[in-house]
Amino acid sequence: xxxxxxxxxxxxxxxxxxxxxxxxxxxxxxxxxxxxxxxxxxxxxxxxxxxxxxxxxxxxxxxxxxxxxxxxxxxxxxxxxxxxxxxxxxxxxxxxxxxxxxxxxxxxxxxxxxxxxxxxxxxxxxxxxxxxxxxxxxxxxxxxxxxxxxxxxxxxxxxxxxxxxxxxxxxxxxxxxxxxxxxxxxxxxxxxxxxxxxxxxxxxxxxxxxxxxxxxxxxxxxxxxxxxxxxxxxxxxxxxxxxxxxxxxxxxxxxxxxxxxxxxxxxxxxxxxxxxxxxxxxxx
Numbered sequence: 001x002x003x004x005x006x007x008x009x010x011x012x013x014x015x016x017x018x019x020x021x022x023x024x025x026x027x028x029x030x031x032x033x034x035x036x037x038x039x040x041x042x043x044x045x046x047x048x049x050x051x052x053x054x055x056x057x058x059x060x061x062x063x064x065x066x067x068x069x070x071x072x073x074x075x076x077x078x079x080x081x082x083x084x085x086x087x088x089x090x091x092x093x094x095x096x097x098x099x100x101x102x103x104x105x106x107x108x109x110x111x112x113x114x115x116x117x118x119x120x121x122x123x124x125x126x127x128x129x130x131x132x133x134x135x136x137x138x139x140x141x142x143x144x145x146x147x148x149x150x151x152x153x154x155x156x157x158x159x160x161x162x163x164x165x166x167x168x169x170x171x172x173x174x175x176x177x178x179x180x181x182x183x184x185x186x187x188x189x190x191x192x193x194x195x196x197x198x199x200x201x202x203x204x205x206x207x208x209x210x211x212x213x214x215x216x217x218x219x220x221x222x223x224x225x226x227x228x229x230x231x232x233x234x235x236x237x238x239x240x241x242x243x244x245x246x247x248x249x250x251x252x253x254x255x256x257x258x259x260x261x262x263x264x265x266x267x268x269x270x271x272x273x274x275x276x277x278x279x280x281x282x283x284x
Contacts, residue, residue: 064147193235
């Protein structure tokens, strides 16, 4: 007769690695840059757990993302951050002058898209990201909208080199105007996201916060069912689809609310803090 050993203690599923991806503007901070102390405390409380990694996933450039991470107290060595809507992934490196190492950088030829958009919207301002520096621009953007150095160059120079991201801004248009324009003219070979203002970001085709976060998840050894994401805008839709549990902020557009698994309060109501309290209670 063969005896079978009794099963040993099973691991607590809540102690397995958990990845929590957070958008910045309209999720962590108000659109004026204000960070609620309650939100900051909620992020730190979750990230303090040894099996939890909070990953910023934002449309911001690297140099405008790091100050938010500083304010949250999460600029720890090696921590990944997804920037530029997924086109740039970095790891925090406090010992370096730049304070980051590039983990992945995806580029595309911006010339056809720049020519197409400017044919239909010749007054649009154009910016091409220079990682770790700022932006090359066709015309200076409204004050405070771009972080880092603004280098004014001819449009031909903006289109001459591979880019991680191209941003178009037309202050006289609405978000709906930009959405209608994109749908009417068609944009091929790129991914795009229309911002909460009249702001259009172009990225390499197939690149999104979700595509970059999937690579981060694999590197961290996190199982797909142990992923959480919180966001508020159209550039968060793929990320909310990607996560096992996706939260939309209360002020999100209807198409974002529709794809989310859960909805929390608006950014003005510290909705992220409420969402992270649920995550802490249910998943961490």
